[in-house]
Amino acid sequence: MTIVDTRTPDPKTFISGATGDWEVIIGLEVHAQVTSEAKLFSGASTGFGAEPNSHVSLVDAAMPGMLPVINEECVKQAVRTGLGLKAEIHKRSVFDRKNYFYPDLPQGYQISQFKDPIVGEGTVIVSVGPDSKGEFQDIEVGIERLHLEQDAGKSMHDQHPTMSFVDLNRSGVALMEIVSKPDMRSADEAKAYVTKLRTILRYLGTCDGNMDEGSMRADVNVSVRRPGGAFGTRCEIKNVNSIRFVGQAIDSEARRQIAIIEDGGVIDQETRLFDPVKGETRAMRSKEDAHDYRYFPDPDLLPLEFDQAYIDALIKELPELPDDKKARLIKDAGLSAYDASILVSEKAIADYFEKVAAGRDAKQAANWVINDLLGALNKAGRDISETPISAEQLGAILDLIREGTISGKIAKDLFEIVWTEGGDPKAIVEDRGMKQVTDTGAIEKAVDEVIAANPDKVEQAKAKPSMAGWFVGQVMKATGGKANPQAVNALVKEKLGVE
Amino acid sequence: MSDLTALTIAEARDKLSKKETSATELTNAYLAAIETANPVINAYVKVTADKARSMAKLSDEKIAKGEAGPLEGIPLGIKDLFATEGVHTQAASHILDGFEPRYESTVTANLFADGAVMLGKLNMDEFAMGSSNETSYYGPVKNPWRKKGSNMDLVPGGSSGGSAASVAAQLCAGATATDTGGSIRQPAALTGTVGIKPTYGRCSRWGIVAFASSLDQAGPIARDVRDAAILLKSMASVDPKDTTSVDREVPDYEAAVGRSVKGLKIGIPKEYRMDGMPAEIETLWQKGIAWLKDAGAEIVDVSLPHTKYALPAYYIVAPAEASSNLARYDGVRYGLRVSGKDIAEMYEKTRAEGFGREVKRRIMIGTYVLSAGYYDAYYLQAQKVRTLIKRDFETVYADGIDALLTPATPSAAFGIGDQDMAADPVKMYLNDVFTVTVNMAGLPGIAVPAGLDDGGLPLGLQLIGRPFDEETLFSLGSVIEKAAGRFTPAKWW
Numbered sequence: 006m007t008i009v010d011t012r013t014p015d016p017k018t019f020i021s022g023a024t025g026d027w028e029v030i031i032g033l034e035v036h037a038q039v040t041s042e043a044k045l046f047s048g049a050s051t052g053f054g055a056e057p058n059s060h061v062s063l064v065d066a067a068m069p070g071m072l073p074v075i076n077e078e079c080v081k082q083a084v085r086t087g088l089g090l091k092a093e094i095h096k097r098s099v100f101d102r103k104n105y106f107y108p109d110l111p112q113g114y115q116i117s118q119f120k121d122p123i124v125g126e127g128t129v130i131v132s133v134g135p136d137s138k139g140e141f142q143d144i145e146v147g148i149e150r151l152h153l154e155q156d157a158g159k160s161m162h163d164q165h166p167t168m169s170f171v172d173l174n175r176s177g178v179a180l181m182e183i184v185s186k187p188d189m190r191s192a193d194e195a196k197a198y199v200t201k202l203r204t205i206l207r208y209l210g211t212c213d214g215n216m217d218e219g220s221m222r223a224d225v226n227v228s229v230r231r232p233g234g235a236f237g238t239r240c241e242i243k244n245v246n247s248i249r250f251v252g253q254a255i256d257s258e259a260r261r262q263i264a265i266i267e268d269g270g271v272i273d274q275e276t277r278l279f280d281p282v283k284g285e286t287r288a289m290r291s292k293e294d295a296h297d298y299r300y301f302p303d304p305d306l307l308p309l310e311f312d313q314a315y316i317d318a319l320i321k322e323l324p325e326l327p328d329d330k331k332a333r334l335i336k337d338a339g340l341s342a343y344d345a346s347i348l349v350s351e352k353a354i355a356d357y358f359e360k361v362a363a364g365r366d367a368k369q370a371a372n373w374v375i376n377d378l379l380g381a382l383n384k385a386g387r388d389i390s391e392t393p394i395s396a397e398q399l400g401a402i403l404d405l406i407r408e409g410t411i412s413g414k415i416a417k418d419l420f421e422i423v424w425t426e427g428g429d430p431k432a433i434v435e436d437r438g439m440k441q442v443t444d445t446g447a448i449e450k451a452v453d454e455v456i457a458a459n460p461d462k463v464e465q466a467k468a469k470p471s472m473a474g475w476f477v478g479q480v481m482k483a484t485g486g487k488a489n490p491q492a493v494n495a496l497v498k499e500k501l502g503v504e
Numbered sequence: 505m506s507d508l509t510a511l512t513i514a515e516a517r518d519k520l521s522k523k524e525t526s527a528t529e530l531t532n533a534y535l536a537a538i539e540t541a542n543p544v545i546n547a548y549v550k551v552t553a554d555k556a557r558s559m560a561k562l563s564d565e566k567i568a569k570g571e572a573g574p575l576e577g578i579p580l581g582i583k584d585l586f587a588t589e590g591v592h593t594q595a596a597s598h599i600l601d602g603f604e605p606r607y608e609s610t611v612t613a614n615l616f617a618d619g620a621v622m623l624g625k626l627n628m629d630e631f632a633m634g635s636s637n638e639t640s641y642y643g644p645v646k647n648p649w650r651k652k653g654s655n656m657d658l659v660p661g662g663s664s665g666g667s668a669a670s671v672a673a674q675l676c677a678g679a680t681a682t683d684t685g686g687s688i689r690q691p692a693a694l695t696g697t698v699g700i701k702p703t704y705g706r707c708s709r710w711g712i713v714a715f716a717s718s719l720d721q722a723g724p725i726a727r728d729v730r731d732a733a734i735l736l737k738s739m740a741s742v743d744p745k746d747t748t749s750v751d752r753e754v755p756d757y758e759a760a761v762g763r764s765v766k767g768l769k770i771g772i773p774k775e776y777r778m779d780g781m782p783a784e785i786e787t788l789w790q791k792g793i794a795w796l797k798d799a800g801a802e803i804v805d806v807s808l809p810h811t812k813y814a815l816p817a818y819y820i821v822a823p824a825e826a827s828s829n830l831a832r833y834d835g836v837r838y839g840l841r842v843s844g845k846d847i848a849e850m851y852e853k854t855r856a857e858g859f860g861r862e863v864k865r866r867i868m869i870g871t872y873v874l875s876a877g878y879y880d881a882y883y884l885q886a887q888k889v890r891t892l893i894k895r896d897f898e899t900v901y902a903d904g905i906d907a908l909l910t911p912a913t914p915s916a917a918f919g920i921g922d923q924d925m926a927a928d929p930v931k932m933y934l935n936d937v938f939t940v941t942v943n944m945a946g947l948p949g950i951a952v953p954a955g956l957d958d959g960g961l962p963l964g965l966q967l968i969g970r971p972f973d974e975e976t977l978f979s980l981g982s983v984i985e986k987a988a989g990r991f992t993p994a995k996w997w
Contacts, residue, residue: 069595070709102828
């Protein structure tokens, strides 16, 4: 593979070393577990967290005479993912055997795709940011390929004083290996890329993206060079299992490589592991120790072939993807690019927003979701999936504002109450007397009282009409915030005789 | 009792349906014959007498109820390569010590569903690697045939040596076998039996211990052509568990036996006339040509120009696939485990002790030809040769040839422990010179006994057909059989 440099060196991403600036070059291989009931080549379940060796078929355990049969659902998911990555779909692909010995690899080979993967080159647009000015920068990360392969089982070395145990539940689970081009230039870009990839996979429903359950993990390739110079020797950091660790691993690895080069050393091409406790990478094996995997086409499986009609049918059923959704929110709903970016960043947030915005004012819905809901969730350290306020509840709050039943200010209080106590917003407003006072008689009385009590301010307001705001504030205070602000405003101005 | 074991499957089927004998009687006759002969012949590595009797009993009940299947009550031997539920399945290897699968291969399941009775598991070359049945962990099988006036023990051929010997010695009515490079046809030829390797994809490979996946194919070894047709009908099926099996209706092969071959064009490939080939093989070939001509077939000289590359290419492709297929025998989950200080040593010790010399040789060859830097020169090149070999056949078939007639083996059975072959594995590999092309091209091929050599040992002819045209092979095979007669060894055991 010829490496093409698609990026212009950007000083913002440079790392300054003792001898000058350095640029870090990053490419990722993301392993994403295919969302599917059954494994890639057997009917065994893919359920997470089951008793060891309870989801193992004869094929997964590589019993003599067993043969793999491709799970069509996994093929479909890979093609859909390829489409989501705007990638070339290969109508003919080949499964190869990657041969090596390990106790959790029962066949003695992994069935993967080597020369002819199911998906070829594609592109992902990644919004990096927001930076300190609250701005996003869009970068384009090339996809080299996506191929299907089997996962291995799990070796457990801590269960017995002298033996290792093997759990084959994951053995044969379908993975998509998504290989990027070396198009990223900072840890932030790499993190944003993984985040975006995960978002796309979640929109498509082809991988749940749960990194803590091992559904998604990344091998990170890192090298450094002088800005714009020739590519350096890369090291591969294996099996990084959180987005935060991806960032930490890149930063520490880049610093390690820069230090070596600046000390006059050279980088050895090697495979490394990231230790999250120490926050650094350590050598796993060198190039010399690399396996000779003896890839060859798996004779048990015919080449995987499908026609354009198959692809077309999948295109038709494809859901709206984040980039398209963002464009639509900007164009049709009139949202700002910033708001739209945030709302589409996670499928769950987008789904939530769309539920709230359905039949309501999109901008207002966006403000509430972003500022109030996401703000509160962020403060509480919670994920959107753990929100105590459902989209229906937030929608009901917005309805109460629109109907004029409560003011915006009361709505914030109502939000707090629903957040902590739950319940039907409408009923809460009813029960707790939070209804806005629209009875002009009552408001008029309050306005009159405030005017009567503050003759000096009345004089000042006559000279400076904006002082009317002070009176509005006093009336709102006197009515416990329940008065309709528009009505108060109109009455105050009328009584003061100002415009 | 002995007359019962002399019956062909067709004859036994007839007697059973007329209630002139019972499945139990038939089974007991075979079990008695095995008890006498097996200590000498060593065809069975495991006799399942109890299972056989209970299966026979069930068959008798079905026959009584008029629910007999096509193979109801027919006692068969099963090559040790087929997984048989709860029964010894070790591919005649030490490394699968004690392995009894919890599943039944598709082929044996098909046979049993049609009423067949299992007598036991048959000896074979370890992992089907060999042409003499001498690589078995359970020791060599003796050919029931001996040279006139000699009591030297001869090999039955391989790898399905146990299948061929047990059929020839009447220790089963018929047997399952497998053929990767000639493992059905060569032993059939060396024992005076009929063996057919059907088209790749005709029988499911599911539950058959894999040797070389792109070449392996199951088929029967039987007393005569009709029996082979009857057995193949039951063995063949499409199988959703084997995606290389082919979804095509299985024809009534037996109906093709005895069918006229008038007007069929039979190709005689000149490349099969090898240097140093014994004169009697050539004579036999000419006889076969004459018989087919007499039956109304048209004889045409043809060329398969890439034939000479087939054997070397085969000995790259087959070991390459085998080196990967046999990686699963690692001592971790089943079979033999020899402990070591760490996992690497456990692997090494287990595989060193568990595999025999020939298997190790092929694993090493296969590993080598797939290695970085050698893959293109060996494996890829061999695959290209394979394509050319396939094209050779396609060309002659496109020219209107219906089938090809060739010798089955370059010689008659040789002695157990033959020093020449022991010293040079390539000499052993040459046994497959006429048969490997058929596997490389995925075609059907049948070996039919055609005569005896000067020493009184059987020799066979091979017929190669178009893909999925096993019927023509049965028709042509029965012409040769009719002309040549059937051959049964004199009992010396």
